[in-house]
Amino acid sequence: MAYNHKVELSKPERFVGGHRLCAGCGAGLVCRGMMRALDEGDKAVICNATSCLEVSSFLYPFTAWEDSYIHSAFENAAATCGGVEAAYNVMKRRGKIDDTYKFLAIGGDGGTYDIGFQSLSGAMERGHDMVYFCYDNEAYMNTGIQRSSSTPRFASATTTPSGSCSVGKKQNKKDLTEIMAAHNIPYVAQTTFLGNFKDFHEKAHRAIYTEGPAFVNVMSPCPRGWQYPTEMLPEICKMAVETCVWPLYEIIDGEWHLNYMPKKKLPVEEFMKLQGRFKHCFKPGNEWTIEAAQQYVDEKWEKLLARCGK
Amino acid sequence: MAKCAKDINEQSPWQELTPGGEIYEGGTARMTITGEWRANIPVWDPQKCKQCLLCAPFCPDASIPVTDGRRGEFDFDHCKGCGICWKVCPFGAIDFVKEEK
Amino acid sequence: MSIRERISGNEAVAYAMRQINPDVFAAFPITPSTEIPQYFAQYVANGQVDTEYVTVESEHSSMSTCIGAEAAGCRAVTATSSCGLAFMYELLYVASSSRLPITLACVNRALTGPININNDHSDSMGARDAGWIQLYAENNQEAYDNYLQAMRIAETPDVRLPIMVCQDGFITSHAVENIELEEDEAVRKFVGEYNPEHALIGRETPLAVGPYDVSPYYMEHKVQQAEAMKNAKKAILDVAADFEKTFGRKYGFFEEYRMEDAEVAIVLIGSTAGTAKACIDQLRAAGRKVGLIKLRVFRPFPGEELAAALSHVKAVAVMDKSEGFSACGGPVYAETCAACYALEERPVMVNIVYGLGGRDVATGDIARVFDHLFLLVNNGGKGPKYIHMGQRSSAPEVF
Amino acid sequence: MKNMVEIRWHGRGGQGAKTACLLLADAAFASGKYVQGFPEYGPERMGAPITAYNRISDERCTIHSNIYNPDYVVVVDETLLQSVDVTHGLNPEGAIVINTHKSPDEVRPLLRGYEGRVYTLDARAISERTLGKYFPNTPMLAAIVKVSGVLDPWRFVSDMETSFKHKFATKPQVIAGNMECLTQSLKEVRG
The missing domain is CATH 3.40.50.920 (Rossmann fold)
Structure with a gap:
């Protein structure tokens, strides 16, 4: 069914205000969008990795979730979710429940790319009927902006600060979306917050309503960690896509689909210059960092185009 | 034992708290008034608003209520004043100003 | 009527699990508990149970799976030893503080290092302050009997704590000895059904589990847990009394x-x-x-x-x-x-x-x-x- | 402990010494005894020396230690005689049974001065003859039953038939061979 923005936005809110995420936090947008992608009438259980989101959305006795929710630890959202799904299967089989439930795991890049990676990989391999959403804000924000394997090269984080002898993080960002695609699960996608949220919504909906495991990677800017004024979030997301730093694509049953081709691919500095974490890259003498970042994006983009048959 | 979040507070004795910190209802975070965090406030002009609803999904705090395809006044109990809605409005129907408290 | 048999301690526990037919079994092998998930896998393969058998990639995930499944309103079980239990360490605390009566068959083995596969109690003793009830067995009979009593103790409403049923690795787990087993029907009747009042799925109201607990609540929740452990004493004796009445074998502290x-x-x-x-x-x-x-x-x-x-x-x-x-x-x-x-x-x-x-x-x-x-x-x-x-x-x- | 018999098995990983030990426990259990059958485990793999134990008695034995002074020893692989002190602690009133084509007198010099009874059985020959393959554990099981007298041999044979019928329910053609293997072994033990 075609995306109808007004209809989708008129649904009852399933991730409510009153949570304690920072003003302008991208994670809140992922949660709202993810829950909106559920068909009305379908119930859900959310399994949350320890993260900014967790400590902000279920601070006893206040839950921001209208649906059942479980947080167990930092590194095991996927396995916990698998356990809930297993319980559902057996309860269904034994005729103990009639309702349809969907199982959504959600973690930040720390709980997904790094400490929770084994748990995620295992759950996806086992084929649980669940979706794992990663709200990727490219560092351990909950503990104070330490680098993760998702932090892009040259970003300044509190454990990879820029300094007279440092231009920020030394390594490139791990490509988790590709790694998840290599699990040969039925659905993998990456998206972010754009325009009327059509891209996000359609991917979240497809992920939830694909039988078997699915993974959605959502670039979710963090104003504090990326050092930008809160209201700049939409612009940053737009630039991530227009520069091809964060291409929109999905892998359906092993087939790669590019969802958006920029009319004119913008230089990567258009994305970087909006954020304080790359500020040092623009200092005289550090021009090479931007060149290197550009080269990396270009290489990745060409590979992606080839994979998507473009 | 208290069953509802509204009956639980920092004066509740241990016998009154739910075991393991469970909560048996959804959306109790609404009781938290995060609107107090705000320094700047969005101001909506219904006259200029074309009801395109581009602002609504961009609110991290679910503070732009939408009913039957039309948005209403901000939920100032929960709006933290991030200003994203002001930025995404294509029609200048949302202003973003310092809040006088 | 009891059934006269000769089986190992591991098989005795697996046999009890088959009789109980738990909802979810999260399985990962580690010597010397490995046989338990193996026996159980065969029960699944033979259709003797209709348990959801989840072959996870680590003990960390087996305990995580149990946590999810138990919170969802199911009976979740697993088995492990030594390093496997250590790998679950954080989740042991999550399970007990979330008041999830998971049943874990612990086949005691020395905790590394140096690595050693044989028996001692360093694994479960290391977890003694994790908020789990711990029962220990002298032989395969006690391992079996303790397992039959475990869920009822753990699931007692004023207890709601996870339980570890321990036996000595190899010494009893791999030793074939005489044992008296009970009839399937009698076991199922004794253990009963599990229908917790609140659960993540299948209830009128949603359930939220595992909050961030600020200081004004944390201590109160710990006192609740401590009270639950005190209540477990009565539950252990009550269940033992009923066990003796039903099956004739007597147990206490x-x-x-x-x-x-x-x-x-x-x-x-x-x-x-x-x-x-x-x-x-x-x-x-x-x-x-x-x-x-x-x-x-x-x-x-x-x-x-x-x-x-x-x-x-x-x-x-x-x-x-x-x-x-x-x-x-x-x-x-x-x-x-x-x-x-x-x-x-x-x-x-x-x-x-x-x-x-x-x-x-x-x-x-x-x-x-x-x-x-x-x-x-x-x-x-x-x-x-x-x-x-x-x-x-x-x-x-x-x- | 009334009438308790303690037996120690020596074999190599993969040869079935542990299985034979558990089968003996099964057979003794079937005849109404209290039994223990347990292997001593290490991290070793196929081919490494392994030890397994049986206690068989008329009342429940609660002891959970290894066996240091066995009444009987079974050696499933004669090459172990070079490297393992198989008669260590063996009761001089007891006996040792060795899988070899040699006679008891021929192997006695390898037993480090053991003065008790020595029995041998050519388990390879019997096994290859009756089962078409080398499975030493069935012949050695029969041998220890006969030597120890812990079970009535013919009652044992009939119990084993029941057990084989259960074990080989899907391939009944192998039952006859196994039974033949047992009976020939009982007859051919040399001592």
């Missing part, structure tokens, strides 16, 4: 063996109790008043009851099959001493750390412990209190 007039006694846990009983029979035949207390329940710790049982004894050797590295004794010793502190007249108490990493203990070793206790009775309790037994040494040692 501990077993007293020839303690009535004992002058000296040993306190220990697990399979060594059987070896000690054989030794005690020999010594009693020679007219020596020796006895044994075999702890079945270590969490909750039956301190008052244990102190009462030891109150008439002159000297006690508390034998720990794990090193606590406290430099002053193992965990069973520390807790037994603490319990006996309230006695007006306390026995002389020594700690003997033994059997680490599968170091074998024969009846002769136990006899030497009793000899030492009589020596202490006669010398007024002089000498070291923290003793290791069974190691080679280039210096003179107590044993």
Whole structure:
């Protein structure tokens, strides 16, 4: 069914205000969008990795979730979710429940790319009927902006600060979306917050309503960690896509689909210059960092185009 | 034992708290008034608003209520004043100003 | 009618699991508990159970899976040993603090390192403060019987705590012995159905589990957990009483063996109790008043009851099959001493750390412990209190 | 302990010594005894020396230690005689049974001065003859039953038939061979 923005936005809110995420936090947008992608009438259980989101959305006795929710630890959202799904299967089989439930795991890049990676990989391999959403804000924000394997090269984080002898993080960002695609699960996608949220919504909906495991990677800017004024979030997301730093694509049953081709691919500095974490890259003498970042994006983009048959 | 979040507070004795910190209802975070965090406030002009609803999904705090395809006044109990809605409005129907408290 | 059989301790636990037909089994192999998920996999393959059998990629995920499944309103079980239990460590706390009555079959094995696959209690003793109920078995019969009682104890509404059913790796897990099994129907009737009031799925209202707990709530939740562990004492005895009524075998917090007039006694846990009983029979035949207390329940710790049982004894050797590295004794010793502190007249108490990493203990070793206790009775309790037994040494040692 | 018999098995990983030990426990259990059958485990793999134990008695044995003074020893692989002190602690009133084509007198010099009874059985020959393959554990099981007298041999044979019928329910053609293997072994033990 075609995306109808007004209809989708008129649904009852399933991730409510009153949570304690920072003003302008991208994670809140992922949660709202993810829950909106559920068909009305379908119930859900959310399994949350320890993260900014967790400590902000279920601070006893206040839950921001209208649906059942479980947080167990930092590194095991996927396995916990698998356990809930297993319980559902057996309860269904034994005729103990009639309702349809969907199982959504959600973690930040720390709980997904790094400490929770084994748990995620295992759950996806086992084929649980669940979706794992990663709200990727490219560092351990909950503990104070330490680098993760998702932090892009040259970003300044509190454990990879820029300094007279440092231009920020030394390594490139791990490509988790590709790694998840290599699990040969039925659905993998990456998206972010754009325009009327059509891209996000359609991917979240497809992920939830694909039988078997699915993974959605959502670039979710963090104003504090990326050092930008809160209201700049939409612009940053737009630039991530227009520069091809964060291409929109999905892998359906092993087939790669590019969802958006920029009319004119913008230089990567258009994305970087909006954020304080790359500020040092623009200092005289550090021009090479931007060149290197550009080269990396270009290489990745060409590979992606080839994979998507473009 | 208290069953509802509204009956639980920092004066509740241990016998009154739910075991393991469970909560048996959804959306109790609404009781938290995060609107107090705000320094700047969005101001909506219904006259200029074309009801395109581009602002609504961009609110991290679910503070732009939408009913039957039309948005209403901000939920100032929960709006933290991030200003994203002001930025995404294509029609200048949302202003973003310092809040006088 | 009981069924006369001969099976190993691992098979006994797997057999109990089959009879109970739990909702979710999260499986990951580790020696010596591996056979339990293997037996169970065969039950699944043969259609003898309709459990959701989840073959996870690690023990960390097996406990996580159990947490998710139990919170969803199901009976979730797993089995592990040693490093596997250690890998679950954080989740053990999550399970107990979230008040999820998960059942874990722990086949005790030395905790690395150096790596060693044989028996001691360092794995479960390391987890003793994780908020789990812990039952220990002397033999395959007790492993089976404890397993049948475990869920009812754990799921008691004012308890709601996870439970670890322990037995000694290889010594009982891989030893075929005679056992009395119960009929499937009788077991199912005894164990009953699990229908928690609140669950993540299948209830009118949603459930949220695992909050961030700020200081004004955290302590209250810990007090609740502590109360639950106290309540577990009653639940353990209630379930044992019903078990005895149903199946005829009697259980309590501990077993007293020839303690009535004992002058000296040993306190220990697990399979060594059987070896000690054989030794005690020999010594009693020679007219020596020796006895044994075999702890079945270590969490909750039956301190008052244990102190009462030891109150008439002159000297006690508390034998720990794990090193606590406290430099002053193992965990069973520390807790037994603490319990006996309230006695007006306390026995002389020594700690003997033994059997680490599968170091074998024969009846002769136990006899030497009793000899030492009589020596202490006669010398007024002089000498070291923290003793290791069974190691080679280039210096003179107590044993 | 009334009438308790303790047996120690020596074999190599993968040869079935542990299985034979458990089968003996099964057979003794079937005849109404209290049994223990347990292997001593290490991290070793196929081919490494392994030890397994049986206790068989008329009442429950609670002892859970290894066996240091066995009444009987079974050696499933004669090459172990070079490297393992198989008669260590063996009761001089008891006996040892060795899988070899040699006679008891021929192997006695390898037993480090053991003065008790020595029995041999050519398990390879019997096994290859009756089963078409080398499975030493079935012949050695029969041998220890006969030598120890812990079970009535013919009652044992009939119990084993029941057990084989259960074990080989899907391939009944192998039952006859196994039964033949047992009976020939009982007859051919040399001592």
